[in-house]
Amino acid sequence: MAEVSSTEASGTEACGTESESREALLVHSFVRLADTLADDFDVVEFLHGLSVDSVRILGAHTAGVMLADQRGSLRLIASSEERTQTLDLFEIQGDKGPCADAFGSGRTVQASADEGRIRWPEFAPVASQAGFRVVCAVPLQVHRHVIGALNLFRGTDERFSDSDLEIAQAMAQIATIALIQERALRQQTLLAEQLERALRSRIVIEQAKGMLAEYLKVSVDDAFQLLRVYARSHNRKLTAVATGVVDREIRSSEFC
Amino acid sequence: MLDGGRSALHRRARIVAAIVGSGATAGIGALLNRLCRLAVDEMTLSGCTVVLMSQTVQMGTFGSVEGGAGPRAATLAELQFALGEGPCIQACASSMPVLVPDLAVEAAGRWPMFAPAAVEAGIRAEFSLPLSVGPRGIGTFDLCRDEPGMLTGEQLADAFTAADIACDAVLSLPETFGNADLARLLDGTGADRLVVHQATGMIAAQLDENVSNALARLRAAGFETGRSIYDIARDVVARRVRFDG
Numbered sequence: 150m151a152e153v154s155s156t157e158a159s160g161t162e163a164c165g166t167e168s169e170s171r172e173a174l175l176v177h178s179f180v181r182l183a184d185t186l187a188d189d190f191d192v193v194e195f196l197h198g199l200s201v202d203s204v205r206i207l208g209a210h211t212a213g214v215m216l217a218d219q220r221g222s223l224r225l226i227a228s229s230e231e232r233t234q235t236l237d238l239f240e241i242q243g244d245k246g247p248c249a250d251a252f253g254s255g256r257t258v259q260a261s262a263d264e265g266r267i268r269w270p271e272f273a274p275v276a277s278q279a280g281f282r283v284v285c286a287v288p289l290q291v292h293r294h295v296i297g298a299l300n301l302f303r304g305t306d307e308r309f310s311d312s313d314l315e316i317a318q319a320m321a322q323i324a325t326i327a328l329i330q331e332r333a334l335r336q337q338t339l340l341a342e343q344l345e346r347a348l349r350s351r352i353v354i355e356q357a358k359g360m361l362a363e364y365l366k367v368s369v370d371d372a373f374q375l376l377r378v379y380a381r382s383h384n385r386k387l388t389a390v391a392t393g394v395v396d397r398e399i400r401s402s403e404f405c
Numbered sequence: 406m407l408d409g410g411r412s413a414l415h416r417r418a419r420i421v422a423a424i425v426g427s428g429a430t431a432g433i434g435a436l437l438n439r440l441c442r443l444a445v446d447e448m449t450l451s452g453c454t455v456v457l458m459s460q461t462v463q464m465g466t467f468g469s470v471e472g473g474a475g476p477r478a479a480t481l482a483e484l485q486f487a488l489g490e491g492p493c494i495q496a497c498a499s500s501m502p503v504l505v506p507d508l509a510v511e512a513a514g515r516w517p518m519f520a521p522a523a524v525e526a527g528i529r530a531e532f533s534l535p536l537s538v539g540p541r542g543i544g545t546f547d548l549c550r551d552e553p554g555m556l557t558g559e560q561l562a563d564a565f566t567a568a569d570i571a572c573d574a575v576l577s578l579p580e581t582f583g584n585a586d587l588a589r590l591l592d593g594t595g596a597d598r599l600v601v602h603q604a605t606g607m608i609a610a611q612l613d614e615n616v617s618n619a620l621a622r623l624r625a626a627g628f629e630t631g632r633s634i635y636d637i638a639r640d641v642v643a644r645r646v647r648f649d650g
Contacts, residue, residue: 221413338504359606392540
């Protein structure tokens with residue numbers, strides 16, 4: 150990290166300003182990532198934040214977080230944009246793609262569209278078709294525990310630089326520490342419970358999106374925004390609001 | 406253990422294949438029995454049950470016990486309902502797994518009445534996995550052991566997969582069904598995609614049903630039409646298919 154900032158400091162004034170704003174964004178992001186002591190911590194909201202920050206700070210076009218599901222798969226928990234088409238792209242590569250490679254090896258994976266076609270013949274054409282030229286996956290890990298991966302997509306041919314990747318790894322590591330309580334790393338019991346909780350939160354959010362989409366005649370993409378706006382304006386957690394919708398404790402008319 | 410979705414599908418297919426019976430037809434009870442017995446044989450357990458509970462869990466009420474392998478496994482569930490506390494009640498109510506590698510530790514913890522009683526009955530570990538498709542469980546897949554100790558990663562993956570299968574079976578299998586159809590009835594291809602859960606929510610709204618029954622309808626449609634539930638779910642979300650018509 151020290152090396153990265155000294156390189157940037159020696160740049161032009163314009164670069165200096167840019168790196169300052171990046172540093173400011175980073176500090177802001179780190180503080181937020183580390184602030185998970187609230188007892189009603191919402192994992193989907195938290196990882197949505199990580200995805201959005203990654204896009205801003207690392208110059209990715211889209212980012213998403215996949216976590217291990219205890220059954221042998223990686224599952225999408227959050228992404229910077231919740232369009233159905235984008236969700237599909239993440240999910241497809243959960244089977245065989247950069248995230249699975251990063252998860253399996255515990256190492257950061259980066260590939261251009263051409264390299265991707267050889268490594269992941271099913272995933273790469275779909276990514277290209279969606280307009281992505283560079284794909285990257287950073288393992289979410291602390292010590293030797295890998296619990297998932299942060300996935301980054303770029304629509305240009307420019308690869309993520311070494312300093313981008315260093316920052317991505319630091320963000321991923323802090324997010325992992327925040328996500329998995331420290332004692333869960335020593336207890337497989339807690340780790341399994343916490344990862345399953347994340348997965349189930351996401352499922353309930355999808356069900357709530359579907360219900361709102363049907364009741365309010367909006368798209369599922371718009372339904373997600375309605376859930377977020379409602380959660381924010383009522384000072385409630387996203388998963389709690391989604392649960393309220395699925396249980397029909399919150400009426401769909403309240404979202405209008 | 407974790408190398409992408411294919412291994413998860415293989416795991417599911419392997420377990421489904423192992424519980425397909427030899428007769429032409431099967432019933433849900435026999436199927437769940439075989440699932441529990443398979444778990445006991447493969448995971449060095451002392452017992453395994455599928456516990457079904459009413460949607461609104463009321464302490465002390467109990468739906469039914471199906472497929473108890475080993476009499477003490479059934480006792481364990483009864484004990485929890487009698488005392489109104491314990492891992493399976495908590496797992497069902499919260500729709501989250503409750504893994505307890507050593508019940509003796511919990512005597513001073515989450516279940517001060519149940520834990521000592523379970524240890525007294527000779528059970529030291531319990532793993533309760535919820536059967537659920539949303540925020541509320543319909544029951545649990547319950548594993549127990551005489552000795553304290555956590556399941557291995559492989560065993561845990563098998564247990565979660567078996568719980569998924571039990572949930573799908575309880576929700577969507579007809580009263581009787583052909584053994585030959587079982588693999589297709591319980592096929593998990595594409596079932597974990599997010600669009601399936603979106604469609605489940607839409608169908609629940611269309612039918613004014615809960616999400617469990619909505620998913621059951623989606624799975625039934627898949628079986629009737631021979632299409633994957635992923636494909637049907639995409640049609641539902643794209644508003645090409647409705648369930649209330």
